[in-house]
Amino acid sequence: MITAFFYISMLLIIVFIFSILPYITRKTEQFGVTIPYKIYKRTDLKQIRKSYTFYTILLGFIIGLLQICLHIFFEETVQHIGFTINTLLFIILSFFVYLQFHKKVKAIKAKENWTVEKKQRTVIDTSFHHERNVLSNWFYLIPLVITIGTILYTFFMYDKMPNELPMHTNVNGEVRYDPKTPFNVLLMPGMQLFMIGLFFLINIIIKKAKQQIHAANPKVSKIQNQLYRKKWSRFLFISCVLMVLMFSFIQLTFIHPIFQKYETPIILVIIAIILIGSIVLSIRTGQGGSRIKIDDDQIDDRMIDRDEDEHWKLGQFYFNKNDPSIFIEKRFGVGWTNNWAHPISWILLLLIIGTAIGIPLLLTNL
């Protein structure tokens, strides 16, 4: 029952996030197509956003039913694999839903001359990156100290630890035991170090990511963009500390099995805080801070941003050989993506995937 509840609520959350994407993206970018401010409020675009949300929820509903069937008719292992497959299926299929609307907006844009009588401009502020836009990297010493403390405590208690460790746990609380070794007791600290490294990297990405301010209202969009970076940098730091604390607690249950009964609730609460927090923050900031209310929001309607649609394949994948930036705001949704024409983007991606798979593999097999 808990498994069903957990997986279905996870699916619900994912479906919810995908269904609101057009509303939290920048108003000048709809379904991966650059449009002027005014067009956003037009009835045909309103309608397009509504139908996207409708079809995404419909798709989510079908996938949700599939998942429910798994819980009624099949056994545990099928449910676990089924959830992963269903989630992937939803993400892939919802991309095709997106694609239909991307084509629609693109067609409307091709038909109508929005750029006539408007000046395309790229505007940047020379002091943007010199101002404090993110939390200082030094803050990440805090989770690092927690991890080091966990490692020290583990080796201090190593002899007193049970000889068999519950290395594999599923959400139902069913456990598979492995004999302890000096390496596999480091699995949780290894995950902690990976998380810290990843979030540290994201903090640097948020700091360095391309400055994107609007030609129509440079001052306001700059403040929005800086607030957006600050808020996300802070939120991700808190998430990192929570996850590190979560892994420390799991480690504690290895050392003192008496704490095991608290494990599942603590994991669920921390995951819930992070998920709900990120949804709330996405809705409040919007992409690039575009939903943050700033007084004196004057829009110069004669100006529009430089049209870069040609570099955005399918409206979502940025390939621009002439652009030296590696990290850039997503066009659909909240967050950042890579310039896939830059080799470092691919190296980073492989490095992150490699470490994520490598650490558990290495520590549990040594």
Place this chain on the structure above:
Amino acid sequence: MYISLDFESEVPIYEQLKNEIIIGIAKKELTPGERLPSVRALASDIGINLHTVNKAYQQLKQDGFLLIHRQRGVVVHPDGPEKADEIYKKQLHETLKPLIAEALCKEIDQKELFAMMTTIFDELGR
């Protein structure tokens, strides 16, 4: 300071970049000693080749508007460019002459030209 670039213009981007920075200094929106973005940061914010930014920065450095330090990065020259000497004045004279001549041919008279100069001085905050 905000830099605004027009990619549809016939004026090359490095030239526009140079002009924007000189205007910024003239308007005192860029103060002596103020830091400017590194070549890489500026190029990635604008989304252009590193060479384009480098070219603009190098020329501005040569004209005495900027200093490029190895550690401190790019800064507005604390003393500003050299004050105009006879050679510069002569050069400026030669640059303006054909421009004014062209305007005269298009029947813009002295009064209109002077009015235009006043507007430009206003725009530059002088």
